[in-house]
Amino acid sequence: MISVHGLHKHFGGFRAVDGASIEIAKGSITGLIGPNGAGKSTLFNVIAGVYQPTSGKVVMDGEDITGLPPHALFHKGLLRTFQIAHEFSSMTVRENLMMVPGGQVGETLWNTWFNRRRIREEDRALAKKADDVLDFLTISHLADEKAGNLSGGQKKLLELGRTMMVDAKIVFLDEVGAGVNRTLLNTIGDAIVRLNKERGYTFCVIEHDMDFIGRLCDPVIVMAEGKVLAEGSAASIMQNEAVIEAYLGTGLKNKVKAEAEAGANA
């Protein structure tokens, strides 16, 4: 689906992404984990067209998409959400969703004045679709609420809903779970699994919550210091020495190990 080859993104002397190569298989929910500052979000931003890579290539379904602007990627079915949820705060939740699909009839000045009927029909269809999406996400009651008034978790759901307004092929979720309570996190997780199963979305998920990753993701890719450290099933990753060291540092690793052994001996 997406292959990243030897990607570098440097900010001055700092190598945020330092030669990462990853492969995201079609139909998978791929997890991307790593300690803070590992370069996960930068990698996301390069793939999503926010940053130009210093070097390297991003290929989607055999097509080179390196450095395309975000709205061009959007039209190819590559969508992303933000670590800190973004929304059009002065618009209602329904309007937020209705904004998403591109190439609408009402987008040109000419049609705005001279093609009113087709715009009305299109609007009605979009509103219907938006309501279906809100239904799917179990937040129908918020349709007419201003998006700026939503809670952090509800905004994350809205972000997910945005990807459902168009036929997304692959969705990059940047820390959907950050600052979200358990119950809502489960709702989000369920929605992701259903979208993956029922609509065939491919997901790439950045997340720190290991339970969440373990429940959803296979495979899991671990990044540290701008490089890919390990890749495999969630279970195997959690046993991986190098991963534990990257997360906890050597001293803590030995302590954890010692505790585990002590626990085994007792």
Place this chain on the structure above:
Amino acid sequence: MDLLNALVTLLNFVVIPAASYGAQLALGALGVTLIYGILRFSNFAHGDTMAFGTAMVILFTWWLQGMGVHLGPLPTALLALPFGIAVTAALVLFTDRAVYRFYRRQKAAPVILVIVSMGVMFIMNGVTRFIIGVEEIRFEDGERFVITAGEFKKMTGLAEGLAFRSTQAITIVTAIIVVAALFWFLNRTRTGKSMRAFSDNEDLALLSGINPERVVAVTWIIAAGLATIAGTLYGLDKAFKAFNYFQLLLPIFASAIVGGLGSPLGAIAGGFLVAFSEVGFTYAWKKVATYVLPDSLAPDSLLQLMSTDYKFAVSFAILIIVLLFKPTGLFQGKSV
């Protein structure tokens, strides 16, 4: 009777002139605020866009008059407006392609764009003067008055007259129509909503199906339309002189900032606030006071707070006061 006379004087010298001036400022400030909200910089070239647009309208007015076309009691300039807007829109779109787009792609800081817009301002300045000259030009035709002071006195038998010039009436009516159309556009149409979305959250708008170049182009077209309309109304009401539009930049920016940059409602409120203060502070209140106060208290002086030469100081003062107490403006725009 004295109270009525005072009221009529007030209407005649303060309320009506300030209302039409306020409407002109509001339309100008709306253009500035839209550019700020969507393109994220203060467009110093807006005053000269107004001058250029008005110059175009004047040329088309002369052409129409030459063809023998008239609008009866209304000024021919109204008929020339769409042509003027079209040419001005073409010019600003060209400017965007030739100048601003480069800096947008570089993700230049707003302050750089402001300086760039000053460069554009000087060029537009020159182009306008080159085309139409630096002289004062009057281009109104049709009926001069809705009601003259003499007619009003005869009608009511009051000592004070109330003159209502047709250009003032046209200004206020046009402003109401334009503002209503603009708000309908921004709130009800897909294009307008895209613009608001872009203003709300640019990152998200870029990652949705919104085509940023189209939003930018539409914004420029609307700004050109607003500038041309505001400039033409000002020119009809007073007279056209390229330099006057350059000077208008200050009260227009004061209006937009006082209302809250990026907030269309604020721009309108700001326009009227600035206009009423400017007229109020520079008007000699002696006549009104003489009518209202008992004879023993009748003032000897003119009761004029400051000479009209200093009217631009009023905009400055309002600007500073509002920014001190409410840095984001009265209507919570983006912080400056």
